[in-house]
Amino acid sequence: NVGPIGLHPVANDPRLTSDTQFTVSVTSLAAPEKARKAFNKGEQEQRKGKLQAACDYFKNAIAVYPRYALAWLELGRVQARQNSLIEAHDSFRQAVTQDAKLTDGYIELAHVAARQQNWKELAEVTDNLVQRSPDSSPEYWLLNAAAHYNLGELKQAESGIERGLRLDPRHQLPQMEYLYGLILGKNKDYKSAADHISNYLRLAPDSKDAASARQALALFQQDASLAETEQH
Numbered sequence: 001n002v003g004p005i006g007l008h009p010v011a012n013d014p015r016l017t018s019d020t021q022f023t024v025s026v027t028s029l030a031a032p033e034k035a036r037k038a039f040n041k042g043e044q045e046q047r048k049g050k051l052q053a054a055c056d057y058f059k060n061a062i063a064v065y066p067r068y069a070l071a072w073l074e075l076g077r078v079q080a081r082q083n084s085l086i087e088a089h090d091s092f093r094q095a096v097t098q099d100a101k102l103t104d105g106y107i108e109l110a111h112v113a114a115r116q117q118n119w120k121e122l123a124e125v126t127d128n129l130v131q132r133s134p135d136s137s138p139e140y141w142l143l144n145a146a147a148h149y150n151l152g153e154l155k156q157a158e159s160g161i162e163r164g165l166r167l168d169p170r171h172q173l174p175q176m177e178y179l180y181g182l183i184l185g186k187n188k189d190y191k192s193a194a195d196h197i198s199n200y201l202r203l204a205p206d207s208k209d210a211a212s213a214r215q216a217l218a219l220f221q222q223d224a225s226l227a228e229t230e231q232h
Contacts, residue, residue: 025099028070035065042071046078054078069099076108080115088112103133110143123147130160138168142176149183158183174203178213185216190224 031039042057058075061068076091089112095105106129113122126144133140141164149157161180168176181196197217201210 025069025073025102027067027099031061031065031068031071035061035068035071038064039068039071039074042074042078046074051078051082055082067098069095069102069105072098073102073105073108076105076112080108080112085112085116089116103129107140110140114143114146117150119147119150123151123153130163134163135167138164138173138176140164141167142173142179145176145179145183149179154183154186158187171199171203174200175207175209177203178209178216181213181220182216185220185223188223188227190220190227194220194224 038057038061042054042061045051045054045057055075055078058071058078061071062075065071072091072095076088076095079085079088079091089109092105092109092112096102096109099105106125110122110125110129113119113125122143126140126147129140130144141160145157145160145164148154148160157179161176161183164173164176165180171177177196177200181193181200183193184190184196185193194217197213197220200207201213201217204210207213
């Protein structure tokens with residue numbers, strides 16, 4: 001019996017870090033100068049690694065202009081770096097409440113939900129992301145499939161991971177192979193499950209999930225052999 005899937009490689013993928021200068025928020029464009037100055041200072045402190053000072057500046061910006069979606073977003077990112085996940089979650093929720101089109105807010109909400117193993121919320125948030133941008137990022141599909149897998153919703157998990165794999169031909173997110181293997185194993189396609197987990201271990205031999213993946217691989221190879229013996 002293989003347990004819930006973790007999501008370690010996602011957090012380490014350099015392509016997934018966002019920079020506010022590329023993030024556009026309509027409500028944030030209306031922020032008054034005093035709020036913008038506080039926000040800019042917060043960004044400067046954040047880049048220096050002075051997280052508490054950054055937090056204070058972002059809160060100042062929000063106090064001046066509560067609809068400042070980007071300030072809520074960056075506040076949440078700082079809080080997440082401080083491992084204050086409940087506060088980060090609330091800040092990201094505020095970001096998307098103030099600007100429902102702020103994609104980065106949904107992505108960050110998904111990351112927090114994944115870290116908290118809140119699979120129901122992760123499914124809801126990533127269902128939204130994949131509906132809005134179905135072809136933009138394999139990461140959305142990985143998170144979505146992981147959520148549905150952990151909720152026992154294998155059909156949605158399988159279709160999601162297949163979509164994600166098609167968007168990731170260079171295997172930048174090797175854990176998709178691992179998750180696909182686990183899904184196939186649940187569906188009793190043990191040979192294919194073993195093949196995909198072998199792919200994962202070839203692509204990411206030193207990952208945090210490697211020991212669990214090797215254990216799953218051994219189980220599926222054993223099950224595949226038993227199934228083949230029974231057929232004969």
